[in-house]
Amino acid sequence: MSTQTIAAPAATFDRVRANGALRVVVSQGIAGLSQQGPDGSWSGLDVDIARAVAAAVTGRADAVEWLPTDPADRLDRLVSGEADLVTCNLTWTLGREATAPVLFTGVTCYDGEGFLVRAADGITGAEQLAGRRLAVQAGTTSAANLAAWFGSRGLAVEPVACPTPAATLAAFVSGECSAYVLDRVALAGIRASLPDPEAHLILADTISREPMAMAVRDDDPAWFRACRWVLQFLTAAEHAAAEAPEGGREQALAAVAQAADSRGAALGLMSGWAFAVLDAVGTYGDIYARNLGPASGLDVPRGLNALWTDGGLHYPIPFG
Numbered sequence: 001m002s003t004q005t006i007a008a009p010a011a012t013f014d015r016v017r018a019n020g021a022l023r024v025v026v027s028q029g030i031a032g033l034s035q036q037g038p039d040g041s042w043s044g045l046d047v048d049i050a051r052a053v054a055a056a057v058t059g060r061a062d063a064v065e066w067l068p069t070d071p072a073d074r075l076d077r078l079v080s081g082e083a084d085l086v087t088c089n090l091t092w093t094l095g096r097e098a099t100a101p102v103l104f105t106g107v108t109c110y111d112g113e114g115f116l117v118r119a120a121d122g123i124t125g126a127e128q129l130a131g132r133r134l135a136v137q138a139g140t141t142s143a144a145n146l147a148a149w150f151g152s153r154g155l156a157v158e159p160v161a162c163p164t165p166a167a168t169l170a171a172f173v174s175g176e177c178s179a180y181v182l183d184r185v186a187l188a189g190i191r192a193s194l195p196d197p198e199a200h201l202i203l204a205d206t207i208s209r210e211p212m213a214m215a216v217r218d219d220d221p222a223w224f225r226a227c228r229w230v231l232q233f234l235t236a237a238e239h240a241a242a243e244a245p246e247g248g249r250e251q252a253l254a255a256v257a258q259a260a261d262s263r264g265a266a267l268g269l270m271s272g273w274a275f276a277v278l279d280a281v282g283t284y285g286d287i288y289a290r291n292l293g294p295a296s297g298l299d300v301p302r303g304l305n306a307l308w309t310d311g312g313l314h315y316p317i318p319f320g
Helices: 011-019 045-058 071-079 094-099 142-151 165-173 184-193 221-243 249-261 273-281 284-292
Strands: 022-026 064-068 102-111 113-118 133-137 158-162 179-183 200-202 210-217
Touching (some): 102 221, 142 158, 179 184, 221 273, 221 284
Parallel strands (some): 133 179
Antiparallel strands (some): 113 179, 113 200
């Protein structure tokens, strides 16, 4: 098979390395995905994936400038040039990629729209919400999902669009709205943050497909390619570790990192980039367990976010 020369890394690489930091759009605060702690540090699945990119590009996982942003402004900040990357519970849709100069580099977390309700209200299924006011975040796909799901059943609800996550939560907590509508992973974090989580429940109904993905501008193919393969490496590393014989995890990780690193120069990444990623955040499985697994306090099942060998949708692309 012939090998084509890949163009040298350009604008985004140069800017990130010159400024010494990757500018990343994250949420205003969603436990398990991207949330700022009392000490000012950020944590979450989206945060760790951004750190992986920073480690691969600069050699330093902490070389990140975090840009907490309202949902409606996530892509605007990227398109305007304020940010280099969006990793912010952002659903990959045809509409977004067709109407804005952006590209999605791959799915970071498979999710679906759900409902957070008060246990005392006795609501056990989504259809019981018909005719009620439901809190949604402006700039998300929630209102359209509600119209499609309830409309197909001859039902209707009243979405109440709020400008920020805090305002959306307030509309629900105050009793103005009967449910908070958002991706189920995000709702798990929101429920855990409430004073009495046990007084609230997430309904079993999932009304949409929400592949949350990392996004970049479409004007820098080299940057797009690098971000895509950093994300692929995280999944490939988990797969290699899972397939390793007992006691062979570290050897398997070293082998897959070496294979990925051999392509680093062509991708514009640092020498040793894959090893730097593993040192910084581990594999995709490590990231998920740390931020959404039982030890995180959220205990969100892997489900579709498991490897394909375990019935999930994460399927690493070959490195050959």
